[in-house]
Amino acid sequence: MLVLENLQKTYGQSAKPALAGMNLEVKHGELVSLLGPSGCGKTTALRIVGGLLEPSGGNVLVDGHASLGPSREKAMVFQLFNLFPWRTAEANVAFGLEAQGMRKRERLAIAKDYLNLVGLADKAQSYPSQLSGGQNQRLGLARALAIEPKLLLMDEPFGALDALTREHLQVMLQDVCADRNLTILFVTHSIDEAIFLSDRIVLMTTPGRVIADYVVDLPQPRTSYDWRATPRYSELRTSIWDQLQAEQTQPAGSA
Amino acid sequence: MVSIKSGATPPRAKAPARTVRTAGLTGPQGWLGRPVVQRVLSVLAVLGLWQLIGSHYPYSMSSPRAIVSGAGNSLFSQVFPSFGQTLASFGLGFAISVLVGVPVGIAMARIRVIRVAIEPYVLMLYSMPMLALIPVLVIVFGISFELRVTGVVLFGIFAIIVNTFTGASRVDPALEDVGRAFVASPWKRLTAIIFPGSLRYIFAGIRIGFGHGMIGAVVIEIEASAVGMGNLLTQYIQALQLGKFFVVVIVLGIFSIICSLLIRAAERWCTEPWQRKHHLSASWQARLDVGRLAPRRAGQPWPGARAARRALATAQRGLTALLRNPAGPWLVRVVVLCLIIGAWQLESDHVSQAVLAAPSSVASAVYQLAVVNHQIWGPLLDSLELLFAGWAVAVALGIPLGLAMGRFRWFENITDPYVSFLYALPHVCFVPLMVVWLGFGFKFGLAYVVLSAIFAVIINTMQGVKSIDPEYIAAGRSFCASERTIMRTIIIPGATPFMVAGARLAFSVSWIGVIVSEVLSSQTGLGGMIDTFSNNYQVADMFVPVLFIAAISVLILQISTRYQQRLTPWASTSL
Numbered sequence: 106m107l108v109l110e111n112l113q114k115t116y117g118q119s120a121k122p123a124l125a126g127m128n129l130e131v132k133h134g135e136l137v138s139l140l141g142p143s144g145c146g147k148t149t150a151l152r153i154v155g156g157l158l159e160p161s162g163g164n165v166l167v168d169g170h171a172s173l174g175p176s177r178e179k180a181m182v183f184q185l186f187n188l189f190p191w192r193t194a195e196a197n198v199a200f201g202l203e204a205q206g207m208r209k210r211e212r213l214a215i216a217k218d219y220l221n222l223v224g225l226a227d228k229a230q231s232y233p234s235q236l237s238g239g240q241n242q243r244l245g246l247a248r249a250l251a252i253e254p255k256l257l258l259m260d261e262p263f264g265a266l267d268a269l270t271r272e273h274l275q276v277m278l279q280d281v282c283a284d285r286n287l288t289i290l291f292v293t294h295s296i297d298e299a300i301f302l303s304d305r306i307v308l309m310t311t312p313g314r315v316i317a318d319y320v321v322d323l324p325q326p327r328t329s330y331d332w333r334a335t336p337r338y339s340e341l342r343t344s345i346w347d348q349l350q351a352e353q354t355q356p357a358g359s360a
Numbered sequence: 361m362v363s364i365k366s367g368a369t370p371p372r373a374k375a376p377a378r379t380v381r382t383a384g385l386t387g388p389q390g391w392l393g394r395p396v397v398q399r400v401l402s403v404l405a406v407l408g409l410w411q412l413i414g415s416h417y418p419y420s421m422s423s424p425r426a427i428v429s430g431a432g433n434s435l436f437s438q439v440f441p442s443f444g445q446t447l448a449s450f451g452l453g454f455a456i457s458v459l460v461g462v463p464v465g466i467a468m469a470r471i472r473v474i475r476v477a478i479e480p481y482v483l484m485l486y487s488m489p490m491l492a493l494i495p496v497l498v499i500v501f502g503i504s505f506e507l508r509v510t511g512v513v514l515f516g517i518f519a520i521i522v523n524t525f526t527g528a529s530r531v532d533p534a535l536e537d538v539g540r541a542f543v544a545s546p547w548k549r550l551t552a553i554i555f556p557g558s559l560r561y562i563f564a565g566i567r568i569g570f571g572h573g574m575i576g577a578v579v580i581e582i583e584a585s586a587v588g589m590g591n592l593l594t595q596y597i598q599a600l601q602l603g604k605f606f607v608v609v610i611v612l613g614i615f616s617i618i619c620s621l622l623i624r625a626a627e628r629w630c631t632e633p634w635q636r637k638h639h640l641s642a643s644w645q646a647r648l649d650v651g652r653l654a655p656r657r658a659g660q661p662w663p664g665a666r667a668a669r670r671a672l673a674t675a676q677r678g679l680t681a682l683l684r685n686p687a688g689p690w691l692v693r694v695v696v697l698c699l700i701i702g703a704w705q706l707e708s709d710h711v712s713q714a715v716l717a718a719p720s721s722v723a724s725a726v727y728q729l730a731v732v733n734h735q736i737w738g739p740l741l742d743s744l745e746l747l748f749a750g751w752a753v754a755v756a757l758g759i760p761l762g763l764a765m766g767r768f769r770w771f772e773n774i775t776d777p778y779v780s781f782l783y784a785l786p787h788v789c790f791v792p793l794m795v796v797w798l799g800f801g802f803k804f805g806l807a808y809v810v811l812s813a814i815f816a817v818i819i820n821t822m823q824g825v826k827s828i829d830p831e832y833i834a835a836g837r838s839f840c841a842s843e844r845t846i847m848r849t850i851i852i853p854g855a856t857p858f859m860v861a862g863a864r865l866a867f868s869v870s871w872i873g874v875i876v877s878e879v880l881s882s883q884t885g886l887g888g889m890i891d892t893f894s895n896n897y898q899v900a901d902m903f904v905p906v907l908f909i910a911a912i913s914v915l916i917l918q919i920s921t922r923y924q925q926r927l928t929p930w931a932s933t934s935l
Contacts, residue, residue, distance in 0.1 A: 157537050181541040187534045190634045191556040200552070204544035232634040252542065 106168060106288050107131040107154070107256060113162035114149050114313070123149045124313035126163070131305075136282070136289040138299040138306045140345070142353065146313030147292045148260055154290060155181045155258045167256060177205065180249035184261040186241045188233040194220065194244050195229040201252035219247040222281060239270035246278070250285075257282075257289045263298065275301055276328055283326065296345050300338060301327055308345065310352045317348055395773045402774035420796060422602035427610070430603025438592065438604075439611055446588040449505060450577040453512025457569055461517045462562055465524025466554065473679050475525075476689045477696045482525075486518035487868050487913040489875035491579060492887065492906050495894035498584050500716065508580050508588070515576025516569040523568065527561020528554055563627040567620060574616055574786040582791065583880060590789070597792035609789050616784040717900035725900040726907065736889075736904060743874050743885035744912075746802065750809025751870040755863050758814045762821025762862070767851060772822070783815045788876060795881050805877040805884075812873035813866040820865065824858025825851055860927050864920040871916055875909055 107130070114124040124146045131137045139147040152158040154165055156175035165172050167179070180201065188197045195216050202212035220226050223243035225236075233241050242262060249257060263271040275298060282289065293299050299306045300321055308317040319341060323332055332338055391397060407424050414423030422430075431439075468475045468482070494511060501507040531554055539549040581590025589608055596605040682688040701719050708718040717725075729736045765772045765779070791808065798804040828851060836846045878887025886905040893902040 155541055157540060175541050175543045177543055179541075181538075183534065183538070185534060187532075187538045189535060189538070189553065189556070191559070191631070192634075200538070200544075201542040203552070204539070204542045204548050234634055 106133040108166040111163040138303040141309035145309045178255040180254035182259040182262045198247045223247045398773035426603035427606045431607045434604045442592045449508035453509040457517040461520030465521040468525045469528035487917045489872040511580040516573030519568040520565040523565025527558030531557035613785040721900040722903045754813035758817025762818040766822040766825025808877040809873035813870040816865040817862040820862025824855030828854040
């Protein structure tokens with residue numbers, strides 16, 4: 106469904122590339138995590154897919170055709186929520202639809218559905234400054250889902266939240282996306298979050314390349330059992346941890 | 361060791377320092393500590409003192425009782441009709457300033473070529489004493505309604521443009537990313553993101569523009585009009601009717617205060633709901649990666665528009681490429697400058713030399729006055745002397761006052777009524793009275809410059825003190841620092857960026873004060889030169905001091921901005 110072909114990105118005159126020829130294929134309905142240390146280019150890759158950055162080389166294909174630049178089939182959820190402080194919860198969720206030119210009554214009706222979905226129906230008239238971080242990110246998710254994208258791009262969406270809220274939202278994301286047939290590209294630096302949410306985990310390292318691709322074969326839905334107690338979880342976790350450690354101690358590029 | 365050196369008292373020496381401020385009747389517990397009581401008492405005391413002294417000097421001070429009786433026999437017959445005249449020209453001029461200034465500011469922030477082309481002129485006109493242009497305008501428009509409206513626009517619009525520009529260029533780029541990610545059209549991004557995102561700056565601009573516009577309205581009436589409040593002020597002074605003079609001042613003051621409250625209320629109404637908490641911090645901005653704009657896909661192109669769109673895109677691409685070249689912006693600026701001078705030359709060919717001097721004759725006048733007979737340098741030095749003297753006095757008085765107002769609640773309460781009133785008032789209305797007190801000379805100029813500049817220092821310093829995190833003061837107290845030590849080691853350094861910002865602002869304002877005082881009353885300095893030349897219809901010569909004034913304004917702005925950054929490198933550059 107989503108294909109990254111030899112994606113390259115160099116910022117300005119910098120000698121070191123942020124992405125040095127990244128290749129990735131994501132199947133329809135899959136949730137793939139990009140996992141790696143900060144500065145490894147995972148956010149850069151996501152922003153290129155989302156159309157917010159221009160790649161220096163390579164291509165992004167969605168359903169077989171090139172898709173550089175933003176489009177209605179892709180929606181983003183941002184790490185710092187990026188909600189409009191001057192809009193109510195409802196108007197924030199409706200923004201994507203408004204940008205598409207939908208009439209006010211229709212878009213507010215849809216926004217209401219999505220507020221319901223993320224459990225914020227009673228906060229429709231609140232402003233982001235009146236809501237907690239967790240509630241704000243639920244709004245961010247609702248805003249993205251409201252335009253019914255094929256591809257959801259999430260940039261460390263739970264990175265700015267406290268640990269408890271974070272787990273809560275991870276569970277909610279699973280529930281919300283389970284029957285929507287969404288393809289999700291998810292950037293994180295938490296190994297546990299990646300294991301819990303993903304069908305596949307793609308390990309990245311500086312400077313911007315893929316070093317490993319794990320299939321997370323824990324049965325779904327993972328909310329139905331204690332997934333952390335399974336031997337497969339510890340195995341995956343140790344393996345990913347070791348590989349990241351090895352990359353950290355080795356000078357980049359000599360691997 | 362360090363704490364002893366820095367003057368903190370040893371723990372046991374002054375344990376009850378914390379209670380010093382709250383002791384006695386002025387503490388928050390006693391009735392004298394109530395802000396309302398302190399304000400009322402202060403106003404009553406000043407009014408009583410004024411009555412006591414003023415009744416002995418009816419022709420130079422007047423007194424509250426004389427003002428009340430003056431109001432009785434002039435308010436409806438003279439003051440209100442004049443006020444209506446002022447309101448008409450001011451209202452129209454102010455409306456034009458807002459309706460034109462806000463779009464221009466946004467266009468400057470969003471369209472690079474517009475910014476490159478007009479930014480130098482906007483900054484020059486923003487920092488320039490507009491009064492210097494009034495004699496020129498008088499020759500063009502004559503003494504008329506159009507002149508007064510144009511004056512209000514010139515005085516007010518640049519504050520609105522500059523503030524809107526600042527706001528629109530500081531909208532959080534992360535929010536713009538959302539607009540792009542959701543494929544919002546440029547128009548939608550403008551109305552849904554840029555405009556609301558810069559609303560607070562726009563309102564700040566409107567507030568400042570209102571004050572400047574008021575000054576413009578009154579000053580033109582004083583200088584060149586037979587109608588309005590400014591004219592009335594001069595009439596009453598000449599007739600030695602000081603009671604009535606103060607009635608006019610008070611009416612103007614009340615109007616200004618009401619309007620600034622209304623503007624503030626409108627701002628609250630627009631922005632308060634979503635501003636309970638501070639929502640964006642600097643660290644948020646720092647985390648965002650800065651990338652170039654990705655090409656965006658437009659929505660459905662309407663039929664036939666494709667060719668136009670393609671041509672536009674080519675032009676846009678050409679401009680972008682041009683502006684990216686280091687020499688590009690300069691090319692644009694030179695072209696714009698040539699266009700302005702060319703248009704000026706063409707226009708002056710059509711009208712009489714007594715109305716608009718051609719650029720060529722202005723150039724030769726500059727040569728004549730600066731190089732051949734050196735006539736410009738004496739007045740230039742006079743003006744600079746007044747500038748530095750007035751600025752130094754304003755800073756020396758304003759900083760201690762601002763520190764005290766920010767630190768001590770009771771002092772703020774008893775001084776705040778006057779500071780607020782005098783700050784809101786277009787202070788040019790005092791000019792006729794000050795001339796009576798001080799004559800036409802240096803003393804008058806100095807007093808006027810201080811009056812116009814001191815509030816920038818006081819208010820910035822006060823804000824600086826109030827912006828200090830109380831945790832710092834708590835940290836000082838936990839080491840049992842005395843009030844003096846806290847002032848010296850926490851309050852003053854903490855407020856320094858604001859003090860420097862205030863002093864910088866005061867410098868620009870002082871320069872305006874210098875020119876205003878010179879044009880209005882004295883025959884000295886560059887302002888006086890303009891006045892003399894315009895009275896003799898030496899139109900080309902008149903432009904020479906105007907050009908020098910503009911050049912000094914720009915110089916002041918450039919130097920003071922650079923110094924502010926150097927003096928307080930830890931502060932953000934944009935106070």
